[in-house]
Amino acid sequence: MGSTTVLFGWPLAVAGVLATALAALAAVWARLGTGRATVTAAVRATVQLAAVSLLIGAIIGSVWLSAAFVLVMVLVAGGTGARRMTRHRSGWWALLPVVLPLPVVAVLVVGGVVPPTGLAIVPTAGILVGGAMTATVLAGRRALDELTTRRGEVEAALSLGLLPRDAAIEVARPTAAQALSPALDQTRTVGLVTLPGAFVGMLLGGASPVQAGAVQLLVLILLLLVETLAVAVVVELVCRGWITRAARPSGPDPARGRR
Missing domain, CATH: 1.10.287 (Helix Hairpins)
Known part of the structure; x- marks a missing residue:
């Protein structure tokens, strides 16, 4: 057999x-x-x-121990995101967008969508935290790169009377939003081009194709949610100057508005 x-x-x-x-x-x-x-x-x-x-x-048999393990995952993801974005200690603000999946998982558990067991909570949280970390790193690095390479445009916007945050976000936001492209492409092509991990894993575990498809659909939509929130938050943090580069060019910092 x-x-x-x-x-x-x-x-x-x-x-x-x-x-x-x-x-x-x-x-x-x-x-x-x-x-x-x-x-x-x-x-x-x-x-x-x-x-x-x-x-x-x-x-896995203890909900509390499983929750503690999820917190460790968040700390590791936040540290990884911080190192990938910048060598400056301000990179630890990456914890803020990375922790966003936790309330989402809590709502799913309270609403009965995800069983209150470690076997369900740990993988669900892991997928969402990993997605938020990836989006945070991509969006944060691109926003910081844009503020460095297009510094003159930010200064020009400041000279026209824009607030520092508004001047920075006009430059950084369009490129940073490209961090959502992988999640959007995966969602658009699921079933036609790709069969993501949750779907394949459930099939290998003995679930029916309909059950596997329903779970995968939920995972993809939740990933879009947490990654969109992560991108929005990290762009805001960068443009407000809360996350910066370790070494900045001499002169005013457009993200902080020092002139």
Whole structure:
């Protein structure tokens, strides 16, 4: 009798090693400079997932321990977002957009959409926190880059009487909004081009295609929600000067409005 899940054993390990080696070799052949990073990322993912799998297996029976684990995930995501955006300590404001999925998950649990169990809360929160982190990093970096490269336009807007925040946001917002493109494209093409992880995971777990499709639809819509909120918040933080670069050009800071 066939199994609906991926078999755990040496074939799975061999497939993972071969895929990593091929990815690294392709990066070396194309001179992308990411060959070593590919191997390092794969090794780190293996170690981290092994540790997290054991940890989740131990805490999944307790809602409170699961909630504590979700908070750790948020802290790690916030720290990662901070480092990816800027070397300045102000990057820790990245915690603010990354924490936004938590109220969403709480509403889902209270509303009965997500069962109040660790087995349901941890993966749901993980998907949404990961999406918010990615959107925060992309939008924050693009906003900071725009304020640096188009500094003259911000200064011109300030000279016309715009407030510092308004002058900065007119420059930073359009490019930063492109951080939502991956989520929008995935939602538009789901089922036609891509079959995302939640859908495939539920099918492998034995759910019906209709159940898997309904859950995946909810996940995609929730990702659009939390990523849109994250982009809006991080752009506001950057344009108000709460998140800055470690090294800024001499002269006034357009995000802070120092003249």
